[in-house]
Amino acid sequence: xxxxxxxxxxxxxxxxxxxxxxxxxxxxxxxxxxxxxxxxxxxxxxxxxxxxxxxxxxxxxxxxxxxxxxxxxxxxxxxxxxxxxxxxxxxxxxxxxxxxxxxxxxxxxxxxxxxxxxxxxxxxxxxxxxxxxxxxxxxxxxxxxxxxxxxxxxxxxxxxxxxxxxxxxxxxxxxxxxxxxxxxxxxxxxxxxxxxxxxxxxxxxxxxxxxxxxxxxxxxxxxxxxxxxxxxxxxxxxxxxxxxxxxxxxxxxx
Numbered sequence: 450x451x452x453x454x455x456x457x458x459x460x461x462x463x464x465x466x467x468x469x470x471x472x473x474x475x476x477x478x479x480x481x482x483x484x485x486x487x488x489x490x491x492x493x494x495x496x497x498x499x500x501x502x503x504x505x506x507x508x509x510x511x512x513x514x515x516x517x518x519x520x521x522x523x524x525x526x527x528x529x530x531x532x533x534x535x536x537x538x539x540x541x542x543x544x545x546x547x548x549x550x551x552x553x554x555x556x557x558x559x560x561x562x563x564x565x566x567x568x569x570x571x572x573x574x575x576x577x578x579x580x581x582x583x584x585x586x587x588x589x590x591x592x593x594x595x596x597x598x599x600x601x602x603x604x605x606x607x608x609x610x611x612x613x614x615x616x617x618x619x620x621x622x623x624x625x626x627x628x629x630x631x632x633x634x635x636x637x638x639x640x641x642x643x644x645x646x647x648x649x650x651x652x653x654x655x656x657x658x659x660x661x662x663x664x665x666x667x668x669x670x671x672x673x674x675x676x677x678x679x680x681x682x683x684x685x686x687x688x689x690x691x692x693x694x695x696x697x698x699x700x701x702x703x
Contacts, residue, residue: 469666469693470515472529472658474673477536477576478543485572487677492542494678499550501685502528509552511593512671513632516656528689530554531658531673533597533635534567537577540587548590556592557635557658558584560622561599569601569637581626588627595633596620596654603638604645612645617652632656641670 476488478495490498502509509530510518518524530547532539535558547554562568564580579587588594598604598615599622607615616634623631632655636645639660646669649657654669662670674688 469672470519470524470527470529471689471692472512472515472531472671472673473509473676474658474660475530475532475543475676476534477538478532478546479536479538479541481678483574484678486570487679490676490678492546494680495543496546496550498676498680498685499546499552501682502552503550507689509547509550509554511553511555512595512656512658513555513593514553516668529673531557531595531635533557534601535559535563535579535584535597536567537579537583539579540583544587544590544592554592555595555633556584556587557595557597557633558623559597559599559601560619560626562601567601584623584626588629593633594623594627594629594631595635595658596623596631597635598637601637603640604636604648605640605642612648613652616645616648616654620652620654633658635659636670639673641665646670 478490478492481489481491499509506526507528508526510527512529512531515524515527515529518527530552532543532554535556539556558579562578565578566575584594596619599619602615604612604615620631634649634654634657636659641659641662646665650669656671657669658673659670660673662672666672674692
């Protein structure tokens with residue numbers, strides 16, 4: 450089941466005494482015959498990647514569950530699984546694989562594009578996004594629902610009104626849709642600055658995910674590792690082992 454974040458434990462950035470929690474970033478799961486942005490993995494590849502985690506004593510969970518376990522001093526055997534954009538294939542292709550492997554996940558959806566498609570990708574191909582019913586179905590299956598904003602815009606370029614709408618407005622829409630508080634946010638394109646972090650924190654989220662946030666690394670800018678079809682066992686091993694070394698906050702690299 451989705452787990453709420455202990456907000457009292459998210460006020461400090463991940464500590465230097467232990468590795469940053471590993472969070473994997475997925476997008477679409479399905480046909481990748483046309484995949485110019487390398488955002489799609491096949492169900493078979495996802496299954497093999499999750500099987501690799503299990504063979505190494507690891508289990509994929511939602512980010513909320515991962516952070517809650519870390520706050521208790523546990524969770525070293527957990528990794529976060531995130532799926533960005535809210536593609537319709539999450540329910541039909543990804544969810545059965547997650548269930549088969551005993552894994553949880555966080556699904557970051559675009560509250561202003563429910564039932565639409567990935568119009569922000571100029572090269573396509575067009576992929577349908579989950580409808581409101583699809584999001585509710587994923588939530589009922591225990592998937593944590595997080596916000597990816599309203600419309601998939603670069604928040605570092607948004608004006609103040611748009612930034613508030615993308616952060617606070619999307620959270621309100623999804624909370625009403627699912628009937629539960631929304632703790633997690635994910636910055637579109639992974640782009641983040643201090644102004645975006647402040648807007649997300651002020652909107653009431655408990656954490657936020659980025660990609661490589663550099664000096665902003667912390668509970669409101671968690672780094673993630675992009676996972677795609679090319680990530681076989683060796684690549685997964687390297688991404689997992691090097692994650693903390695490559696993504697320490699500024700001033701903490703050794």
